[in-house]
Amino acid sequence: MSSGWEIRMSNSKGIPYYFNPSTKQSSWDAPSELSEDQIKSLPGSQHLTGGSSGDAETITASHLLVKHKDSRRPSSWKETNITRTKEEATDILREYQAQFGTSCKTFEELASLHSDCSSHSQKGNLGPFSKGQMQKPFEDAAFALQVGEFSDIISTDSGVHIILRTA
Template identity: 85%
Template sequence: MSSGWEIRMSNSKGIPYYFNATTKESSWDAPSELSDEQIKSLPGAHHLSSGSSGGVETITASHLLVKHKDSRRPSSWKEANITRTKEEAIEILRGYQAQFGDSREKFEELANLHSDCSSHSQKGNLGPFAKGQMQKPFEEAAFALQVGEFSDITSTDSGVHIILRTA
């Protein structure tokens, strides 16, 4: 019985993802309905071991980004011309921080509504990444977190972020 799932390699991230040819659904995470044995027998399963044999550690994280006028690209899906200062962006993030506390669900809801990153439509989920794929301050903050832990405000060339490590 075919589940429709296969494993493909992401051209942009260079890491494997799951794709269902029947439903056209794709996911960074393994489909929950499949056992480890079923996953190992999927078409493209060789992609799962190709990157990890070199000891490349990947983590998965979500973030909530607030850009400011000095950001690398001071525009987003919700604002064509961002004019706020970095200090104002930090204040906005502090407000979001107070709203979500330690709730992943509330964080994802706020990221979906307010993040200046295109990942807002995935509730801030950036998918898996390895060292060297993100800006250094973001990478250092994300890799320092335990799964389920939130970062404090982290500043990069893109703006200011709160990061949630999800895997």
């Protein structure tokens, strides 16, 4: 019964968009095959009303992302064509993990220097987000953390991450 579509919030524009994780298709406009009721039932539909249902928890997190050749967009501010394997990306993150240990400050420094996400310029800070805004594995890991706690390595369509919950 699921259409495969979900609604996400654009980090760059601050407005909702439609995304299909199966096909990797995204659109600013609602998919024509969906009725208004179907759109209202999509994961992330709270973004369409500009607010949440009141019980949606918002958290803040930072991350350190290492992309690989199978990432959704295998390029970044550092490299125009990323060719490393997922295993190599994971090994790189393990090295960073060993460097920062439990230090939030060192994590932020490493994210500034090495993260393949545009959030590197904010020390990896993604700002506040609620459920339905991030890719599911990232969301699940971030919401499971306590403030000040680091995740282990998480794999998403974007690459491999280590997450630090900050609020």
